[in-house]
Amino acid sequence: MSEVIGYQNDLVKFNNDLFFKYLLSRDTAESRLLRKYIVKLVTNIDCKKMIVKNPEINQNTVLAKNIILDICAVDETGRIIDIEMQMAGSSNSESARFQFYGARLLVEQLDA
Numbered sequence: 001m002s003e004v005i006g007y008q009n010d011l012v013k014f015n016n017d018l019f020f021k022y023l024l025s026r027d028t029a030e031s032r033l034l035r036k037y038i039v040k041l042v043t044n045i046d047c048k049k050m051i052v053k054n055p056e057i058n059q060n061t062v063l064a065k066n067i068i069l070d071i072c073a074v075d076e077t078g079r080i081i082d083i084e085m086q087m088a089g090s091s092n093s094e095s096a097r098f099q100f101y102g103a104r105l106l107v108e109q110l111d112a
Helices: 002-010 017-025 029-043 059-063 092-111
Strands: 050-052 071-075 080-083
Touching (some): 017 029, 017 071, 029 050, 029 080
Antiparallel strands (some): 050 071, 071 080
């Protein structure tokens, strides 16, 4: 029984930002299926294809959670999709952060 408890304590939780980014940003069948499932579940948008625009995991991703999108994807119609891991209920700071992400995505589209 203690082996089972120890094993469960060693598991990485899906809501870990680094694991979330790693799992969803990969170009594997499993990652593609999971991205499509999350987007469909939350938005009811049925994406046929999604390309992750920020698959890299670098030191900034690991050390800072300030202005880094978890997953920024583009679907087959050019629609930009931001997939974020949210751990807590919404607060004013989280609302401001999501507004910032949305504004930044709009600016990037204007610059393109």
